[in-house]
Amino acid sequence: MKPTISETDYKTIYSLIQDxxxxxxxxxxGQLQKELDSAKKVAxxxxxxxxxxxxxxxxxxxVGTGKTLQLTLVMPKMADLSQQKISILSPLGVALIGFSEGMIVEWLLPGGLKNLQILKVGNEVPTVKS
Known part of the structure; x- marks a missing residue:
């Protein structure tokens, strides 16, 4: 199961890692770099x-505990757990970037191997530049 990454996100995250x-x-x-390398990149x-x-x-x-989290995935400088904003460099951010609503992602987190079901995803629709 490979993640799908937009070209802009790929470039932004890749630059973050390289810098x-x-x-x-x-x-x-390192895990995020591997995910980026294997990801399907789309416009x-x-x-x-x-x-x-x-x-x-x-x-x-x-899936194991039934605990649900509502979060927003952001760049490291914007991360603020009190506002439910997690960094792309967090273990959970690395695990879930590029995966879709309805999928179950198995990932080794600090609390052990977890099966994470993505219940809902909200995004602004990208505008097409003419």
């Missing part, structure tokens, strides 16, 4: 509105 000093690189950054206007991408609002359920 990070080696001393600040984390395990999640911004062709990505589904139900795909988790940067600035997406989403609801996800831990």
């Amino acid at each position: 990070m000093p080696a001393s600040q690189r984390t395990k999640e950054m 911004d206007e062709n990505i589904g509105t139900d795909v988790i991408r940067l600035n997406s609002y989403f609801e996800v359920k831990d």
Whole structure:
């Protein structure tokens, strides 16, 4: 199961990883790089509105515990857990970027191996430039 990434998100995230000093690189950054490398890259206007991408609002359920989270995926500087905004560099952000509403993603998080069901995804519809 490969994630689907818009060209803009791919370039933005790739630049973030490349610009990070080696001393600040984390395990999640390496995992995110692998996800980007294996992802299906599509033109911004062709990505589904139900795909988790940067600035997406989403609801996800831990299938094992039944716990549901409502979050927004953002760049690291915008992350604020008090506002339910998580970084693309967080373990959960890396796990879910590029996956669609209805999918179940299996991922090793700090709390162990989890099956995460994506219940809802909200995105602004990209505008086509003419």
